[in-house]
Amino acid sequence: MTDILMPRLSDTMEEGVISSWQKQPGDEVAVGDVIVDIETDKAVMEYEAYEAGVLEKILVAEGETAAIGAPIAVLATSGAASSAPAPAPAAPEPASAPEPEPVVETPSAPAPVAAVPRSGNGSRPPSSPLARRLARDHGIDLATLNGSGPGGRIVRADIESAIRSGAPAPAPAAAPAPAPAAPAAPAVKAQAAEDPDVEAVPLNRFRKVAARRLTESKREAPHFYLNREVDAEPLLAFRARLNEALSPAKVSVNDLIVKASATALREHPAVNVSYTEENLLFHKRVHVGIAVAVEDGLLVPVIKDTDRKGVAEIGRETRELAGKARDGKLKPQEMSGGTFSISNLGMFGVDSFAAVINPPEAAILAVGGIRDEPVVRDGQVVPGKRLALTLSVDHRATDGATAAKFLDRLATLLQNPLLIVA
Structure with missing residues (x-):
């Protein structure tokens, strides 16, 4: 047996x-298979x-939190797989249903797992990680919704619409599952009752972490700001010539700004x-982070x-x-190690x-839009x-003249x- 630990x-x-278990007890697991989606302070990531082996037991249910290094599941590895079934038949009374025992060993385990419904073949409606989390928090059955995203994918707007319309929670999960989700819904209703024109939506984990880190940045780092306007006509003309030469590949103005920043x-x-x-x-190396707006807030993948x-x-x-x-598929190494960041809101x-x-x-570096001006x-x-x-x-870290x-x-x-390209 091998404990699967909460990774950093x-x-x-x-x-x-x-966030969601992609394997269930009894499922075969091969090296490289995605076992579970884990929500960190930056993104929902696949683990x-x-x-290889068989997933023996889930120790931390969907929606629950575990510290780094804490066991979240048990895997019967190939060397122990042959002995894994032995304990179940050893108990004669429950022989008719030996396998479910590991799942219901603790009363709280099955309830949160049921909060995101699965059909008999283990499938679920396609949905974004944020949509699954909101659905779980508000007791929304994803199977009852029609997604408005690409390919019928259920997105945040679909869940929020269901919350506003008072979509009912799935009946089987209503009794045992309220423990993790119950505090959120009454809080929203209570605040809405005080002012019918206000809807209180609980902060998701990403926004809480972003709020903490940005507050620390503004409080601890003495910011100063330098403003500069540049003539963008040569840049636009160069980009047009470059795209003609690279066709069908395309280069954006932001790509040129990223390269110019790295060169500088x-x-x-x-x-x-x-x-x-x-x-x-x-x-000694230049790794530029590019701010990307996502459904949950903001992520900064890094170009090494x-x-x-x-x-x-x-x-x-x-x-x-x-x-x-x-898509919530960034790996940890794709978001770490940045030495400088660029945030471009010109397209808005x-x-x-x-x-x-x-x-x-x-x-x-904050980048605005290109403006027509005299x-x-x-x-x-x-x-x-x-x-x-x-x-x-x-x-x-640096002074005004250097910057x-x-x-x-x-x-x-x-x-x-x-x-830039010389």
Whole structure:
């Protein structure tokens, strides 16, 4: 027998929540099979088996929390598999149903597992991790809903619509399952009763963690901000020529900004640093994090060795990581190790903004949209395109002049984009 332990799936993780079991007691498990989806402080991640065998027992039910290193299930490995069935027949009285015993060993175990219904063949309606969590918290039976997402996938909006319409909880789970979910629903109803125009939605785990970390960042890191506008016309023209040459591959303006930032960081290593109480850490490699909006909030996948990669490669990797982020499939190593971050809200019509530093990094670049504005060229007012950049910097890690030189070099690269790929 081998205990399956709650893994550390992110550098800031202290405990995990069982989102959904992909294997049930008695199921065969091969190396690489996904056993369970685990909700961390950053994402819902798949946990793969490192050993083959049979899943003997689930120790932590769906919706329950376990500390890192705590046993969450028991696996009968190949060496012990032959002896695994022996204990069940040893008890003569319950011989007619020996297998269910491990599941119902504790009264609380089956109830949360039933909160996300499965059909007899182990399948479930396609749904996002957030939708499953909200459904579990509010006692919503996913099997009763029609998903509005791609391929009929049940998404957050479907669950919220069901909550507003008062969708009933599944009858079999109503009696034993209220323990983990009961506190949330009455709280929402109580607050709504006080003010019918207000709907209280409990914070999910991601937003709680983000709130804590960003509060710590603003409280502990003395932020200062540098603003710079650049002429975006050369950048747009270069991108058009590049896409013609790379067709059918495409490069975005953001891909060029990421590459230019990585190049500037390589030339200005004093910005590619992290602050600790004892040391200032100078990173010898440039790993740029790209902020991605997801259903749960915000994730920051990291492109490793960004300065050493071409623009087309950066574009492909960015799209791949962003897709994984939105599907909740990012691996821990794909979200760790960042030395600098970029947050781009230009596609949402935002002209400019200041982002909060993502600790332990020393700086983050906020990118606004490209605007049509009158500009002065050769003493004449002519139409132009401008791009606003805001650099947020931790003053403990670097000073204003150093950060200004970095931002000036970044602006030069963007206004002379041939230098980005040189």
